[in-house]
Amino acid sequence: MLLSVIVPCYNEEENVPYFYEELMKNEPFFTEKSLDVEVIYVDDGSKDATVSEVKKLHEKDNRVRLVSFSRNFGKESAIYAGFQKAKGDYVVMMDADLQDPPSLLPTMWSYIEEGYDSVATRRVNRKGEPPIRSFFARMFYKLMNKISKTDIVDGARDYRLMSRRVVDAILSMGEYNRFSKGIFGWVGYETKWVEFENVERAKGETKWSFWSLFMYSLEGIVAFSTAPLAIASFMGIFFCVLAGILILFVIIRSFFWDDPTTGWQSMICIISLISGVQLLCIGIIGQYLAKTYLEVKNRPIYLIKDEL
Numbered sequence: 001m002l003l004s005v006i007v008p009c010y011n012e013e014e015n016v017p018y019f020y021e022e023l024m025k026n027e028p029f030f031t032e033k034s035l036d037v038e039v040i041y042v043d044d045g046s047k048d049a050t051v052s053e054v055k056k057l058h059e060k061d062n063r064v065r066l067v068s069f070s071r072n073f074g075k076e077s078a079i080y081a082g083f084q085k086a087k088g089d090y091v092v093m094m095d096a097d098l099q100d101p102p103s104l105l106p107t108m109w110s111y112i113e114e115g116y117d118s119v120a121t122r123r124v125n126r127k128g129e130p131p132i133r134s135f136f137a138r139m140f141y142k143l144m145n146k147i148s149k150t151d152i153v154d155g156a157r158d159y160r161l162m163s164r165r166v167v168d169a170i171l172s173m174g175e176y177n178r179f180s181k182g183i184f185g186w187v188g189y190e191t192k193w194v195e196f197e198n199v200e201r202a203k204g205e206t207k208w209s210f211w212s213l214f215m216y217s218l219e220g221i222v223a224f225s226t227a228p229l230a231i232a233s234f235m236g237i238f239f240c241v242l243a244g245i246l247i248l249f250v251i252i253r254s255f256f257w258d259d260p261t262t263g264w265q266s267m268i269c270i271i272s273l274i275s276g277v278q279l280l281c282i283g284i285i286g287q288y289l290a291k292t293y294l295e296v297k298n299r300p301i302y303l304i305k306d307e308l
Contacts, residue, residue, distance in 0.1 A: 002036045004088030008078035009054075010044040012096040016053040019094075020064070023102045033109065040065045041096070042082045043306075045072035051306065058308050068306035076178040077302040079158065083167050092161040100159035101196065108161045108194060117166050117189035121159040124195045147227035151185040153193065160184065176301060177291050179219050222287050229288065232281035239274050246270070 007019060023039065030037055041054045043066065057064040067081055079093060090112065094100040100121065108119040158180055162170075169187040221228065 001034065001090065002038065002088040003030070004082075004086035004091045005037060005039045006079070006082030006086060006091060006093040007039065007041045007096050008044060008075050008082065008093075009041055009046060009050050009096045010072065010075070010078075011046045011048045011050060013046070013049040013053050015096045015098065016041065016050060017057065019096045019098055019102075020057055020061075022098060023094075026102060026105050029106045029109075036063075038063050038065055038086075038088065040067060040082050040085055042078040042085075043068040044075065044078045045069045055308065064308075066306065066308040067304060070303040070305040073302045076180060079180050080171075080178060081302050081304075083171055086167065089164050090161060091164070091167045092159075094159055095157075100157055104159075104194060104196060105161070111192040111194070112161060112163070114192075115190070116192040117163045118184070118191040119161040119194060120153070120184065120191055121157045121194045121196060122153050123157065124197060143221075147221070152181050153185075156181055156184075163189075165189075174301075176295050176297075176299065177219060177222070178301070218287065222291055228284045232284045235277055235281060239277060243274070 005023065009016065012019075020039065029035075039057075041050075041057075041064065043051050043054065045068075051066065051068050054064065054066045058066060065085070067085055069077070069081075082093065083091065092105065092108070094102065104121065108121075111119045166187060166189050169189070170183055173183055173187070
């Protein structure tokens with residue numbers, strides 16, 4: 001059997017050889033289980049020497065493969081490209097920074113032998129992360145599980161070991177706007193969760209800023225829930241009813257007191273509030289329209305510059 005290891009990379013020149021060394025510590029396990037291995041580094045338009053480091057590894061070990069993008073398309077595109085290029089009967093995806101410990105592979109494989117189609121990992125804590133980021137991450141998972149029918153586990157990593165039929169199911173979802181954590185949950189299949197303590201990056205700094213994580217969370221909400229559209233509709237109904245009540249109030253007040261100018265400050269506040277809500281609702285609709293616009297363009301998810 002062939003095991004494909006997909007490793008998305010963006011400016012990870014320091015971690016590329018280090019990851020390979022850690023992964024190959026499992027060589028006795030691969031031999032014992034009669035597993036052939038291919039390691040696919042997917043370079044997401046790195047600006048450092050990531051590609052050169054992968055090519056050096058390829059010269060030493062032809063099991064190492066390279067897929068290099070023409071520019072930075074994002075991690076989701078790198079994951080999809082890795083799945084497309086993987087030839088294995090089983091596929092595992094891991095980060096190059098070693099926050100996904102290769103030492104967990106034997107444990108994960110044992111559950112595959114028990115009959116699971118997918119073995120996923122989740123962190124039991126967020127040690128080493130900024131408290132604010134951890135707080136918003138937990139809130140995001142709670143929100144997603146309330147507004148979406150797709151099961152997204154708090155602390156879930158992209159580190160997964162999957163059978164070929166799970167990979168083929170994921171590849172059948174050729175959408176342009178991708179949110180892998182949601183896609184993994186949507187395709188289903190019998191999944192075993194493996195928990196581990198959070199591991200900090202081996203070298204270098206994370207490429208995910210708070211803003212990029214926030215935008216990524218919006219991708220997930222728009223991709224796997226229509227609840228924001230329903231909220232916008234309910235807000236529209238609520239303010240229509242409120243407007244009717246206010247109009248009735250103004251008519252009655254004018255009839256009995258004949259004082260239309262009193263209270264203009266509060267009226268300005270109400271107008272500002274309703275205008276703000278209208279703009280918010282338009283923005284929500286705009287997010288869905290923008291995603292639809294990008295989908296119907298049918299542009300390729302990524303472009304390859306170099307491949308080994």
